[in-house]
Amino acid sequence: MAISRRAFGVGLLAASAAATGGYIYLRGHPEIAGRMGESRRLFGFAGGEKEGFLANARVRNLLERRFGLVLDARRAGSVEMVRERALLDQKPQFLWPSSSVLVEVARSSGVKISRDQVIFNSPIVLYSWDRIADGLVKAGFAESAGGPRYTVDLLKLLKAIVAGQSWADIGVSDLFGRARVVSTDPNRSNSGFMFAGLVASVLSGDLVMIDTLGRVDGDVATVFRRMGFKPPSSGKLFDDYVTGGVGAQPLIVGYENQLVEWVLQDAERWKRVEANAPAKPVILYPRPTVFSAHPLISINREADDLIDALMNESVLELAWEDHGFRGPLGTIGKARNALLQSRLLDRVDAVLPMPDAPVMLALLDRLAA
Template structure:
């Protein structure tokens, strides 16, 4: 018996509906399908404090949802993440420190499924315009547009020699030249700066043979800093809150000032346009070291997180909203006008870090 056109159409709709439903059942394990349905996998782990702003950014949350993911990241120092048995005992699905050498250290503690550098951010020294100008007059720095470059070895020598601020063009600052970093045994910016300082004091990449000769100076450098925070983010927060008198020079990541500017553009406009001289500024050490931000997958769920974070959309959010360079150290294709020109397009003078065994010896000495 012939079937009516309406009946055939009805079966077609029913069949199409079944096909769609079947398709969803069949493909719902694909992350992009789960994201479209509002069904996401929660991936839990630890991340360095400098990445918390990116992780909590609503644009990041929305982009990850499109990949079927939600991220629950607890703040932890980069060195702590890979060494602290208490943290590792919580069975995180991922670790997101801020240094590639720490991946080798993590391998001694946990089974790594995959690691991939998501972002890069060079180590910089944050100071204030009048102090930076004094360093220029003293021959230690040069101004390059909206940022400065600084002779890193010359600055370390000045700190170790206990030179007075007045010798570096700052008679109003109290006492001697001070440089503050985070605790290298807990936080990556301090860890990276310790490696850079060891290289500069050794005259080349520090090795097991050259380290003993420079270790006393390195210990002297860090002891002279006084209290050292366990968080790079806390160091930067104290810097912007304390001003040039309390926090004349601190070690941080390039992206921190960029993120701070973009977080409140009106605040930055007021500061940049004010007559007062206390404006924050980044000084790029010559040479510096790159702080890579590798995501370490400890659970299969974190493998899809790596893929998502390497997507163009999330890479652009990392750069445009937070100042994180891509894996090769390049800046993104799109730049917010508020930060245009504040960072060099490429960092030419980059030193390699000492190997992990040398860094472990440094950490022992700096406890």
């Protein structure tokens, strides 16, 4: 029986509507698309502090099996990936730096952003050793927060460093030379970038603005000059800290999750450190600090689904359980690890916002000069 043109047209329109509706539905439910179709490979850059998470077999399997996504995520400094043409000209589909300010820096670099979403949070902390922390407590620079964890008066510590005080002056008599805290290179790596913004705000007495930056940028430069060599990545600096020991790296800047991840990688190694090491790693929470938000920047629509996948509760719990990343609201996950229970603060309340992008870019230029 022949089909009329009208009936054929109606059928074609219905099929088109069904296909469009199916596409929209699958875009809203990437976990179903992942199960039904072939995996999609996405290329982008991510900060080194997320390298362990992105290499985690459980994470990779979950992203591919449930969401149909395979990531080719290459390591790059958070500041570099949003500013350097050599990286942006490689046409990444996503960028995953470690500060929300860098979303605006990316826009100022001409990056066409489809979506952006904070996935993880990790407060900026100081890493030191138990006997150094105890010395800082006795000298009035830090306080015990119960167990092997501490808070530190950041303004008081920074003023001592700017003034050129010795380690002995701040309660640590067995270290040589002037007191210092070491971060990564702020023009390359996010932890140094964020610490620079935090130092500028703390020294200015409030969130630093473009019209107040000139009052403190010299002192900020002094803090960074006293550091000496500044590694290009947070992972490298943390590795230097745990392998170099008290004399080599007495006080460094890092992310809270780095010690968590290091402990979880090898629980037996950590137990040996706790039992036998002459000095034990400790976290000092600066008062105030800044939260390092980790925004996923989707540059084209194909990478939009990656945001939805990473915001899935199962993925976020893996990020906490295996790597110590707090969720988007800065809260810790459901799982509690006995090895770390007494070392982390459940809540970090003394938090400053980061200065805005024009202020940070001006500060980076001053520190690079």
